Amino acid sequence: MTDYTPPLRDIRFVLDHVVDLDRLATLDDYAHVDGDLVMGLLDEAGRFTASALAPANRDGDTIGATLHDGEVTTPDSWKKAYDDYVAAGWGALQHPAAYGGGDFPLVVANAFKEMMTAANMAFALGPLLTTGAVYAMLHHASDELQQTWLPRMVSGEWAGTMNLTEPQAGSDVGALTTRAERVEDGTYRITGQKIYITYGEHDLTDQIVHLVLARLPDAPEGTKGISLFLVPKFLLDEDGQPAERNDVTCVSIEHKVGIHASPTCVMAYGEDGDGAVGWLVGEEHDGMRAMFTMMNDARLQVGLQGLAIAERAHQQAADYARERRQGTAPGAERGTQSPIVDHPDVRRMLLDSKARIEAMRVLTYANAMAIDLADALDGDEAAHWQKVADLYTPLSKAWCTDLGVEVASTAIQVHGGMGYVEETGVAQHWRDARIAPIYEGTNGIQALDLVGRKLGYDGGEFVPSHLASLRDDVADDRDELASTMAGVAAGLDVLEETTTWLLEHRADLRDVFAGATPYLRLFATVVAGTLLARGASAALDQVEAGVDVDFHRAKLTTARYFAEQVVPEVHALAPRVTATARDLFALDPDQLG
Amino acid sequence: MKVIVPVKRVPDTAGDKVIDADTKTMDRDAGETVLCPVNEFAIEEAVKLKEATGAEVTVLLIGPDGAQSTIRKALSYGLDGAIQVTDDAISGSDALGTARVIAAALADVEFDVVIFGNQSTDARTSLVPAAVAELLDLPSLTYARFMEIDGDAITVHREHEEGWDVVESTLPAVVSVVEAINEPRYPNFKGIMAAKSKPLDVKSLADLGVDAAAVGAGDAAATMYAFEPRPPKAAGTIVTDDGSGSAADDLADWMEEQKFI
Numbered sequence: 001m002t003d004y005t006p007p008l009r010d011i012r013f014v015l016d017h018v019v020d021l022d023r024l025a026t027l028d029d030y031a032h033v034d035g036d037l038v039m040g041l042l043d044e045a046g047r048f049t050a051s052a053l054a055p056a057n058r059d060g061d062t063i064g065a066t067l068h069d070g071e072v073t074t075p076d077s078w079k080k081a082y083d084d085y086v087a088a089g090w091g092a093l094q095h096p097a098a099y100g101g102g103d104f105p106l107v108v109a110n111a112f113k114e115m116m117t118a119a120n121m122a123f124a125l126g127p128l129l130t131t132g133a134v135y136a137m138l139h140h141a142s143d144e145l146q147q148t149w150l151p152r153m154v155s156g157e158w159a160g161t162m163n164l165t166e167p168q169a170g171s172d173v174g175a176l177t178t179r180a181e182r183v184e185d186g187t188y189r190i191t192g193q194k195i196y197i198t199y200g201e202h203d204l205t206d207q208i209v210h211l212v213l214a215r216l217p218d219a220p221e222g223t224k225g226i227s228l229f230l231v232p233k234f235l236l237d238e239d240g241q242p243a244e245r246n247d248v249t250c251v252s253i254e255h256k257v258g259i260h261a262s263p264t265c266v267m268a269y270g271e272d273g274d275g276a277v278g279w280l281v282g283e284e285h286d287g288m289r290a291m292f293t294m295m296n297d298a299r300l301q302v303g304l305q306g307l308a309i310a311e312r313a314h315q316q317a318a319d320y321a322r323e324r325r326q327g328t329a330p331g332a333e334r335g336t337q338s339p340i341v342d343h344p345d346v347r348r349m350l351l352d353s354k355a356r357i358e359a360m361r362v363l364t365y366a367n368a369m370a371i372d373l374a375d376a377l378d379g380d381e382a383a384h385w386q387k388v389a390d391l392y393t394p395l396s397k398a399w400c401t402d403l404g405v406e407v408a409s410t411a412i413q414v415h416g417g418m419g420y421v422e423e424t425g426v427a428q429h430w431r432d433a434r435i436a437p438i439y440e441g442t443n444g445i446q447a448l449d450l451v452g453r454k455l456g457y458d459g460g461e462f463v464p465s466h467l468a469s470l471r472d473d474v475a476d477d478r479d480e481l482a483s484t485m486a487g488v489a490a491g492l493d494v495l496e497e498t499t500t501w502l503l504e505h506r507a508d509l510r511d512v513f514a515g516a517t518p519y520l521r522l523f524a525t526v527v528a529g530t531l532l533a534r535g536a537s538a539a540l541d542q543v544e545a546g547v548d549v550d551f552h553r554a555k556l557t558t559a560r561y562f563a564e565q566v567v568p569e570v571h572a573l574a575p576r577v578t579a580t581a582r583d584l585f586a587l588d589p590d591q592l593g
Numbered sequence: 594m595k596v597i598v599p600v601k602r603v604p605d606t607a608g609d610k611v612i613d614a615d616t617k618t619m620d621r622d623a624g625e626t627v628l629c630p631v632n633e634f635a636i637e638e639a640v641k642l643k644e645a646t647g648a649e650v651t652v653l654l655i656g657p658d659g660a661q662s663t664i665r666k667a668l669s670y671g672l673d674g675a676i677q678v679t680d681d682a683i684s685g686s687d688a689l690g691t692a693r694v695i696a697a698a699l700a701d702v703e704f705d706v707v708i709f710g711n712q713s714t715d716a717r718t719s720l721v722p723a724a725v726a727e728l729l730d731l732p733s734l735t736y737a738r739f740m741e742i743d744g745d746a747i748t749v750h751r752e753h754e755e756g757w758d759v760v761e762s763t764l765p766a767v768v769s770v771v772e773a774i775n776e777p778r779y780p781n782f783k784g785i786m787a788a789k790s791k792p793l794d795v796k797s798l799a800d801l802g803v804d805a806a807a808v809g810a811g812d813a814a815a816t817m818y819a820f821e822p823r824p825p826k827a828a829g830t831i832v833t834d835d836g837s838g839s840a841a842d843d844l845a846d847w848m849e850e851q852k853f854i
């Protein structure tokens with residue numbers, strides 16, 4: 001078992017100097033958000049994640065979730081951890097006070113979620129889905145449904161799930177066939193089977209609220225004919241307490257590479273009779289809109305999983321590298337074994353991981369901040385920040401989850417043979433991380449969203465104008481920042497060129513889609529670079545003012561490393577963006593393998 | 594019911610303690626400080642009384658301005674208010690001097706029970722609770738691993754090496770608790786936010802009518818003559834086997850030498 005140390009100083013640096021938390025406090029919605037209060041909360045939240053959740057992470061992997069007679073059992077340590085989570089109330093941070101929440105901005109809640117996920121990713125996945133369900137209901141459900149269900153979902157006493165996937169409807173949600181029938185009393189009856197439903201059944205809460213996508217008999221084809229229903233595990237009695245069992249059962253759970261204690265369930269609705277009782281959320285045939293509300297939040301949260309798991313694995317690798325002695329490092333006394341952290345190649349692995357982790361953090365936090373600004377501002381400003389948030393969400397989701405796997409893999413490499421042996425626990429992080437590029441819309445689908453949808457905003461003008469605005473962050477002309485600014489600016493040039501190419505070739509869908517994934521990676525690398533450059537300017541201010549000089553100097557170094565050694569990857573990515581689909585389709589499917 | 598929980602600010606138990614070479618007292622401003630972890634058990638017991646009986650719980654802290662974050666931390670568990678006694682003259686007090694100040698502060702307020710942690714993680718004298726009880730002429734129920742209040746009677750299980758004694762008395766009384774008594778909860782985030790606005794009553798020695806000459810380093814009954822950092826851990830003994838199973842004998846010899854067997 002290993003410890004987790006919440007990276008509170010790094011988080012505070014990003015909140016203060018990169019996303020400008022103080023700006024939120026000047027807006028009416030968030031006048032109560034003061035930096036010291038926030039850090040006081042996060043300090044305590046960090047202590048909670050490290051001492052209440054992190055120790056249960058190993059049990060989650062080795063014991064996992066098990067299914068007997070339709071009931072899923074989680075490890076004993078998890079029930080205690082979950083009860084503590086509800087009692088401490090952290091899940092309610094960003095939700096409205098009217099339902100028992102703290103009215104905090106998403107950027108603050110996400111800082112907590114980063115720590116919760118790093119402490120125990122499979123555990124945090126449950127609250128992630130509950131939060132998404134709360135959002136869908138806040139924006140789309142009737143008052144009555146909100147009053148009945150939200151308070152106990154906001155507190156975490158009741159869990160929420162999200163049911164899209166069916167065997168024939170994965171990436172292609174529009175192909176789903178689960179049926180809904182209207183009933184005279186205004187409720188609905190749901191019949192069908194869903195697969196891969198995270199936390200579809202478990203013993204952590206005494207109620208599970210399923211949000212289920214289904215089709216009414218007269219529904220149009222495709223995504224325009226999908227409606228969203230609330231289907232609880234237990235129907236409520238007159239006092240609002242869970243009572244009679246609804247016709248929803250977990251028929252099996254998957255045996256997975258990682259996140260073993262997060263049950264991934266096949267759910268059967270209405271197997272025993274006329275269908276499971278459900279309530280409509282939003283309008284009939286308008287379910288995709290509600291599902292998108294939920295998914296947009298969930299996509300950013302999954303991006304955070306990449307950051308969080310990378311941080312956790314990296315902490316373990318850095319600790320190991322300071323302890324393990326092997327070989328004599330250049331410059332060390334002959335005949336002695338050096339700590340492997342003294343070998344340049346091990347340094348390379350550790351610094352590279354650290355820089356990428358900081359890059360993921362600035363991107364995901366800026367993404368959350370854009371959502372907060374869109375919520376708190378009005379009119380054109382709100383619309384602007386909404387577009388920024390929409391643009392950054394696929395970047396956060398896909399780029400951070402890819403890097404999460406890469407950094408976790410590097411952490412194994414730092415451990416040498418011990419990394420491949422389960423005993424150290426570092427391999428668990430890599431196995432856990434591997435799901436994140438797949439669920440919540442595969443990373444391939446994220447890239448399509450970026451080039452197919454987001455690039456088209458404002459008739460194709462939004463992205464270029466946003467990129468132009470990022471130049472401000474690389475304009476600091478102090479000598480010490482020269483190569484940082486120049487490196488990121490060169491990346492911006494490449495991003496602008498590839499963006500122009502994609503916009504010009506918009507009509508050739510196949511060519512544009514062929515370059516989508518490398519473009520997303522290029523895009524995210526450069527945006528994160530501009531945010532790190534912004535942080536570097538602030539860090540230099542702090543160094544010049546003599547504040548925490550060592551800490552801020554380290555920030556200058558990681559930003560410079562990123563600008564000099566990571567951003568140049570864009571030069572290798574650009575030809576892949578503009579290569580067209582020529583070679584991809586030059587071979588028959590049979591010739592591919 | 595009214596409950597008082599005296600709390601203390603101590604150096605972070607994970608960090609190193611810094612002792613001032615001149616005054617031979619702990620430098621409490623050096624390094625991270627925390628609410629004494631043993632206090633969390635006393636607070637948990639108070640919170641349980643609050644939940645069960647609606648008891649009003651007040652935190653009492655003797656310490657400088659810088660210790661207010663410790664008070665807020667204690668309040669974040671949902672307690673009602675705090676009293677802080679702060680006065681430069683208190684600095685350097687020994688356990689008895691501290692007990693005099695606490696007793697004077699308690700003499701000023703109404704309470705049914707005072708719940709201490711049985712010791713603080715920095716000094717570990719365990720003297721203060723008993724001294725306070727003596728000064729106030731109240732029953733002293735220390736080392737409680739269980740406590741129960743029924744009307745104006747209190748029962749505790751007093752822990753000692755062989756087990757525990759059942760001790761009963763009337764209220765008001767002074768209790769000190771050991772870590773076996775409960776499992777402290779985590780503060781709730783709303784409790785943390787509410788702690789900011791809980792009433793805090795700050796008093797000086799003059800307010801309490803305590804003679805400054807009776808406390809502080811000058812009047813301390815205990816005198817610190819010298820101190821020394823803990824010696825670094827000696828390297829452990831490594832027993833290697835030469836292939837013949839000799840390690841088993843070596844280990845057994847070593848254990849006998851150490852009087853483990």
Ligand SMILES: Cc1cc2nc3c(=O)[nH]c(=O)nc-3n(C[C@H](O)[C@H](O)[C@H](O)COP(=O)(O)OP(=O)(O)OC[C@H]3O[C@@H](n4cnc5c(N)ncnc54)[C@H](O)[C@@H]3O)c2cc1C
Binds near residue numbers: 162169195
């Ligand atoms: C552990 C786990 C938990 C999950 N939790 C949930 C949950 O809680 N609720 C829920 O509803 N679902 C859940 N899912 C389902 C998950 O969202 C889907 O697996 C995912 O959307 C991919 O669908 P699929 O598995 O059918 O893969 P497919 O759609 O078959 O995709 C296979 C490959 O083809 C690519 N591909 C597919 N379509 C396109 C296209 N149009 N263009 C380009 N490439 C394409 C994909 O990118 C992928 O690489 C979970 C899955 C797992 C494994």
Ligand SMILES: Cc1cc2nc3c(=O)[nH]c(=O)nc-3n(C[C@H](O)[C@H](O)[C@H](O)COP(=O)(O)OP(=O)(O)OC[C@H]3O[C@@H](n4cnc5c(N)ncnc54)[C@H](O)[C@@H]3O)c2cc1C
Binds near residue numbers: 327328413417
């Ligand atoms: C599944 C498995 C099967 C194996 N099979 C065999 C086998 O059949 N026979 C056998 O003899 N061994 C075997 N091994 C051992 C394997 O070859 C070693 O694990 C490997 O050589 C790495 O050594 P290490 O584990 O001690 O890692 P370490 O040497 O401690 O390496 C840790 C990290 O430090 C780096 N590092 C170490 N020294 C330096 C240096 N001088 N400069 C720069 N970087 C350095 C490494 O690159 C690595 O990233 C096996 C290991 C595993 C896990």
